Amino acid sequence: MNENLKVQSHHLERGAYLYIRQSSMRQVMENVESTKRQYALRGRATGLGWRDDQIIVIDSDQGESGASASWREGFQHLVSDVGMGRAGIVMGLEVSRLARNNADWHRLLEICALADTLILDEDGVYDPANFNDRLLLGLKGTMSEAELHVIKARLRGGILNKVRRGEYRCPLPTGFLYDEAGNVVLDPDAQIREMITHFFETFSRVGSASQTVKAFAREGLLFPSRVRNSKQVIFQPLTASTAMRTLHNPRYAGVYAYGQRLYRRTVDGKKQLRKRDPKEWLACIPDAHPGYISWDQFQHNLRVLESNGRGYQSVRASPPREGAALLQGRVVCGRCGSHMRARYADRRGQVDTWYLCSRASASRGEPHCQSIAGWPIDAAIGELIAAEMTPAAVELALEIRKEIERRHGEADELRLRAVERARIDADLAQRRFMLVDPNNRLVADTLEREWNDKLRSLTELQEDRERALREDRLKLDDAIHDRLIAMTTDFKTVWSDPTLPNRERKRLLAYLVEDVTLLKFPSEGETRVHIRFRGGRTETLTTQNPKSSAQQVKTRPEVVGLVDTLLDDHICAEIKDILNAKEIRPGGSARRDQTNAQFTDLRVIYLVKQYGLRTRYDRLRDRGMLTKAEACAKLGISESTLVRWAKYGIVKRHSYNGYMSLYEPPGPHVPAKQCSRWNQLAHRAASVRRLSEQNATISMEGL
Missing domain, CATH: 1.10.287 (Helix Hairpins)
Incomplete structure (x- = not known):
């Protein structure tokens, strides 16, 4: 069919869209003839009847691949205008310029057919609504996609052939260079080589990437880093990401590795990265060039990093940290066999250590298997280690x-x-x-x-x-x-030196102890500690579980017994002074720095009532002491006379609460003359006292 017959008047009323694209910027700069050929299609549109002002050129996708339309803004703009009925014809030098993907190509054909838009390439004009034209365009799209696959396969095949021989030149990490012959050699800069060597030695010593970064910062050392797409090397502070990237790079072990990651394009055009298993690498050639560490050391470093990042595993040996838990990462539950984790609790101004088996609770919602106080166990382990290490x-x-x-x-x-x-x-x-x-x-x-x-x-x-x-x-x-x-x-x-960091104690413990199994016996108030040393020797210890909060604040039995004894001869106020003088504290507290933890009258009275001790009043009554009314009736005197007799020692008085007293009974027969004589003695003592006070007053006035 003639091209002019396909172009109708309603096509000429709309715009003519010219789409221009080349796959890379190198092609744009070097293959200028292709660009000229694509721009020359404006003449074809003019020859078909479109005016120059109706021709719209879309060349914003220069340097973009046609494998997908997701990252090509120009193609998306073209499809949008076609769908809105603004385009009468879409022009491209060939199908591959518009799309290298069948999905994008057929989507464009469908939209053009619905919008009655023509398609033009170097071979002619096509109507997507026509079956024969659409069949031909679909075939061209398939050939374009197959062509892209063939081009990629040829390029990829050449690269993989070099990769298998270890000759494909990849960007090298810091510390390596290509010599004039193309061989990989160590950087001739001695500072770079020594800094990288020191990095791997530090990691082998501390066993953690973060601790390696802290060691570099503590020593004030800078790590070399190559500027991207440049041979220039700068020295800057070591970061955690740089440390992890260096530890995971097999080139530092002298291994030629290729294909460690798999890249895929997502629907939105973004790259999706997936790490491959070492067995799936496209190339892994040990001893391909000099390295800073051996392949075995590289594998060991990876295992250390993997173990550091695990929360639970059958055998865990996490790097030592600053916490006080001496058995961090080495405690095994004696009930379920899982590894226990360390937990810290801030109580009463100090940090307490607990070993907790919470795996069943976290995974299955079951109660905690065991929760054991850590400080008695750490103390027992410390004494055992000290005894082992002294020689x-x-x-x-x-x-x-x-x-x-x-x-x-x-x-x-x-x-x-x-x-x-x-x-x-x-x-x-x-x-x-x-x-x-x-x-x-x-x-x-x-x-x-x-x-x-x-x-x-x-x-x-x-x-x-x-x-x-x-x-x-x-x-x-x-x-x-x-x-x-x-x-x-x-x-x-040395072991108990407060200046020794907890991390150093744990490192020393790691050389001696393989693991420690804990089994708690709440009824007996103790914990069995089974220690397995490196080499197979075992040891079993028994530690006492700490008292509960209620037991810690409970008054000790010996203090209660002492209060019971003192009640025979002292009132509560006197007992309080005696206990404080002996530095006995209420409850289970024995700390002398707590000034408010002292006995008071009310605390002593509370002990008497709480523990059912016989009161001072009952004890005096059992010994035959009389109340004031009973003593007055017995002696036949008034209460004022009884008080006066008690004041001058004629009658013995025993206090039982600080302000009330009981009186010691007189003999079985007290004659009236004796009572009269007691009154005379009391009056005489009162007169002597008044006379002494008057003489003292006169002497003061004379002075």
Whole structure:
């Protein structure tokens, strides 16, 4: 059918859309003829009857692949205008320019058929509503997609063939370079090599990526990092992401690896990354080039990182942390066999350690299997470790000193490398400044400023190195060495030293103990501790469970017995003073720093009532003491006379609550003459007392 017959008047009333695309920016820059051919299609549209102002050119997708339409804004704009009936014809040099994907191509054909829009390529004009034209366009789309697959397969096949031989050149991580022959070699910069070596040694020592980052920050060391798409290497503080990326890179083990990740495009055009299992890597060639660690060490590092990131597993050996739980990661439940976790609780101003088996509760909603106080168990384990380590303590201390000296020496070597690099940069800046023409002040000022910056950096690095040397020397002077040797004569002193970090205790424990199984017996108030040492030897200990809160605040039986004894001869106020004088505290508290934890009258009265002790009143009545009315009737005197007799010791009075008393009964026969004589004695004593007071008053007035 003639092209002009397919173009109708209603087509010419709408716009003519020219879509231009090339797959990469390199093609845009180098394949200029293809671009000219695509722009030349404007003449075809003019020849078919469209005016120049009706021709709309869409070239915003230059440098974009046609494998999908999700990331091509120009193609999406074209489809939108076609669907809204604005396009009379869509022009492209060939089908592959519009789409390399059958789904996108057939979607465009369907929309063009519904909107009565024509399609033009270099071969002719097509009407998608016509069956024969649509069949031909569908065939062209299939061939375009197959062509893309063939191109990719050829390129991919060549790359994979090189990959299998280990010859495909991939971007190298920091610390490696390609030599002139194309072989992978270690970076010739000694500072870079030594810093990377120190990184792997530090990780082997501390067993954690985060602790490695902290060690670098503590020592003031900078880690090398290559600028993206450049050979320039800069030194900056080590981060956790850099540490993890370095530990997971097999190139540092001298292994040529390719295909560690699988990339896929999602519906929205984004890349989806999935890590492959090492067995699925496209290439894994050990000993392909020099490395900083061995392949076995690389595999061990990966296992350590994996174990650090697990919450539960059959065998867990997590890296030591700052917490007080001595058996962190090594406690096994004696009931279900699961590993117990450490939990900390802030109670009464101090942090308590608990070992909790909560796996069944977290996964199945069941009650906690066991919850055991950790401080009695840690204390028993500490005493056992101290007894085991005492014979070898001196030798261990010397080895620790050597290890610390070696670490400080390595850190100083790395700082010295940084100083040397800064000195080289300063010398280079100086030579550049000396070679400049003095009359060119604009360039000379800039070079002089750069020289001053380099000198300032050199001075700062030298001061940092000297300060670090002074600190290291302070840590390893002879006084500390002699103190360390003296402490090793009794390893218990070293173990209980408050300045020793908990992390170091756990590291020492890891060399001796494989795991510890705990089994709690609440009825007996104790816990069985089964220790399995490395090498197979076992040991069993028994620790007492701490008292509950109610038991801790309960008054001790010996204090109750003492109060019972004191009630025979003392009132509650006197008993309170006696207990406080003996520094006996109420309840289960024995802390002397609690000034408010003292006995009062009410506390003593509460003990008497709570424990059912006989009161002071009942005890006096059992001994025959009389009330005031009974004593007056017995003696035939008034109450005022009885009070006066008691005041002057004629009658014995016994207090039972601080302000009320009972009286000791007189003999069986008290004659009236004796009572009269007691009254005379009482009156005489009162007269003597009044006379003494008058004489004292006269003497004061005379003065």
